Amino acid sequence: MPRYIFITGGVVSSLGKGLASAALGALLQARGYKVRLRKLxxxxxxxxxxxxxxxxxxxxxxxxGAETDLDLGHYERFTGVAAAQSDNITTGRIYSTIIERERRGDYLGATVQVIPHVTDAIKEFVLSDAGDVDFVLCEVGGTVGDIEGLPFFESLRQLGQELGRDNAIFLHVTLLPYIKVAGEMKTKPTQHSVKELRSIGIQPDILLCRCEQPIDPGERRKIALFCNVPESAVIEGMDAASLYDVPLDYHAKGLDTEVLKRFGLTDAPEPDLTRWEAISRTIHEPDGEVTIGVVGKYTGLLDAYKSLNEALAHGGIANNVKVRLKWLESSQFESPDTFGPLENVHGILVPGGFGERGAEGKIAAVRFARERKIPYFGICFGMQMAVIEAARHLAGLPKANSTEFGPSEEPLIGLLTEWTRGNAVERRGEDDDMGGTMRLGAYKAALKAGSRVREIYGTDSIEERHRHRYEVNIGYRDQLEAAGLKFSGLSPDGVLPEIVELEDHPWFIGVQFHPELKSRPFEPHPLFASFIQAAVEQSRLV
Known part of the structure; x- marks a missing residue:
């Protein structure tokens, strides 16, 4: 039976519970344990x-094919353990399941209530499909005291009792604010957070205290006394220079040691952190630097591109260079002579997105990259904009567009209504629900012999993750290929374009899938490694 570590948060959100969970999972892995991570x-x-x-x-x-919280990306990147539908649950899914059961009569006429029906469904999720692992780390979103989180905390309280002290512990991530005017670190928010947690029956075993200054011994004793934990269980969590320093920092502060001690595993092997140390050296001692212009529409919140940001960093690790990202709102390029921000970049990337806003600016950025011979990487929507740009300016189709934006005389991009997944045919209609109706999850693609992507991947067949409703119309293939835009990757049945690349260009690739979702710091995705390599070569020309 696996041991369970329940990770909760207090005081404020955005303290890094997901990153802490991922780092702890990686540290346990480094000691030889098998782990699985989940998000509530x-x-x-x-x-x-x-x-x-x-x-x-x-x-x-x-x-x-599950659409999940971004923390699952941290889990995968840090541990390499592939996440699944069963690793992320929401209140919406819990209630949907319960209502379906009630309508079927599964409750045999009982009054359906939060306790025990909702809490039992949450516990069922937490305990299900764990597999052959030593530890399950289960993170609860939000902060203690949030009204919507109460059923989850109650479920974990019950599980703590049912599993027993030897099989379940609670790690509480909290905040120690530093008041600059007073020159003091304040422990009261942490005390109140733990008091709130204890009021619903949960006594934390370990406190991971996020702070800007080191915790002095007096403050540590105070926190331990008022929060009813040993001093050794008050773990300092200061900001790290890099995400990939976090496992090293938390190990140095004793997080994994304390977790194992609470389980009575005092004879656990020391962790092998060699590869984390190597990653840290590469990040902090690069051989050079490149600048990538990311032309998107959600640049006001960089968490919208979290996996993309990390995959580009992984590409830098693969080439031992620092990747500086220049985030650019695409709409600024819709006017003539507005390309100044792109003049000195070494590569241009247009990521995924939905809707018409900013599309013309992305098309303009594609044209700039094509004409200036700057390495270009288009992902999902970015591939579609590259195809439209080539159709308009190379293939003699000035009215080429996407039906996502409305009726088009040249529907180069159209709504995908039918496709094959394994041995089954999936269908979608324009009036279907929005949620869960895209082409989601891993699909195979065949790579064309002699193509750049065939060389990059080193194989003739790949499997990548998708999330989109619209596809490039295969009917325009001949016209586009005659203009120089080659269809170098197709679905196994040859119907759906997966990859395009431009001839007579240093590096110009568009992909319909999201390669950033499968990139890891120890295994950078080959497309990102190759793209950054092209950017390095471009930097030598500037």
């Missing part, structure tokens, strides 16, 4: 798929 999200949405990136950040997609 208290909001009423069934999943984050219909939520604005400005509300919730990016939507992370798993191989099995």
């Amino acid at each position: 999200d208290p909001y009423l949405n069934v999943d984050p798929g219909t939520m604005s990136p400005y509300q919730h950040g990016e939507v992370y997609v798993t191989d099995d």
